[in-house]
Amino acid sequence: MILMHDIIRDGHPTLRAVAKEMTFPLTIEEKKFGEDLLQFLINSQDPEIADKHGLRSGIGIAAPQVNVSKRMFALHLPDPKGKQISMVVVNPKIVSHSVEGSYVSVGEGCLSVDRDVPGYVPRHARITVKFFTLDGEEKKMRLKGLPAIAFQHELDHLNGIMFYDHINMANPFAEIPNASPLED
Template structure:
């Protein structure tokens, strides 16, 4: 079971590496890592388990955040219609995106960042993505709203990018052209 002490924090060199592509079939260890990442998110959103183990709530976590520099992450959150998205994503790519942008009005957070970082993080409002499941099945999905933002946040982790790298340093709350806020 992944706990908070297993999650590396900003400043750790692995968080700035470009993670390695994964090859199929995945090893048993790699499959277990995917399951563990997803289970962490499920546990972190369960008040009883989170409280018992001191877990911060998360909707996404990437393998580099547990010091494994591989192109894998998990997402666990509802979509705009209230359907639960529960995914382990391998070798993800954004194949297309909207011109329109979006950002979380309250700012983004990260399990690897133990402080509030004020400011808007510009993201694409809608994305079409391709990725593989842990069993090697290729998937294509369209995402919008918070799932699209979470996917982009986790994909950044695979490329050594932290969410605050996108924030306007001079004016963190500057209006983002052609973007609307996502109200949580």
């Protein structure tokens, strides 16, 4: 079971490295690791389990955040229609995106960042993504709203980018051209 002490924090070099592409078939250990990432998110959103183990609630976690520099992350959150998205993605890519932007009006947070970093993080409002499942099946999906933002946040982790790298530090709450806030 992944716990908070397993998550590396801001400043660790693995968070700034570009993660390695994974090859299929995945090993039993790699599949189990992907399942563990997803289970951490499920546990972190369960008040009883989170309280018992001191987990911070999360909707996404990338392999580099637990010091594994591989192109894999998990998401566990509702889509804009309330349907649960719960998945582990391997070797993800954004194949197209909207011109229109979006951002979380209260800013973004990160399990690897133990401080508030105020400011808007510009993201694409809608994205089309390709990735592989743990079993090596290729998937293509269209995402919008919070799932699109979370996917981009986690994909950044695979490329050594932190969410606050996107914030305009001179004016963190400056209006973002052609972008609408996603109300939390």
